[in-house]
Amino acid sequence: MHTSTITVNVSLDQDKVPDQIEWKATDSTAAEFQKARAMMISFWDGADKSALRVDLWTKEMMVDEMADFFYQTMSAMADTYLRATQQQELSDDLKNFAKEFYHKFRKSQEQQNS
Template sequence: MLKSEINFTIDLDQSRIPEKIFWDATENPNEGINETKAIFISIWDHYHKGLLGINLWTKDMPVDEMGHFAVDIVGNLSQMLKDSTQDPKMISILEDACKQMTNHLKEQEKQDQGKN
């Protein structure tokens, strides 16, 4: 049987707030440990029929990048549903949410540019 591993290492400060997040995987195309600013891990607990999740971000994760990260998560969720359920209603809801979130981020960027 083939196996694949994904590993995370989190450097914490004295208050247990993430300062650095590293990940590595046996099938990592980037070869070697990679640093990231945020992770979003969701696991389906089929026994309890619920979500187990880990959401972490570092102290220096920029707010605008967190917004883009959230848009990408919603887009990825939409694609997962396309691939697994083909449920047009749920896909449409997520795609609409993604568009609204993207428009909101664009408006925020314009406002921020006007301040500079």
């Protein structure tokens, strides 16, 4: 059996706020650690029937980047859900929600900047 390992290093400041996030995967083509400004990791606990999550972002993460990150993550979740369940309508609903979320974010940014 092949084992793949993903390593995540999080450097914290004196207030325990993430200062730097970097990751590396054994099956990746990248030889060095890759930097990231945010991460979301979810695990499904089948025994408890609950999701366990780790959501972190660095001080460098900008609000517009966070909106992009959420939009892309929700869209990718819709793709994953479709592959796993073949539920096209529900996948489309999630993608449409992601688009609406992003549109509302952009609109709120325009209003703040006017």
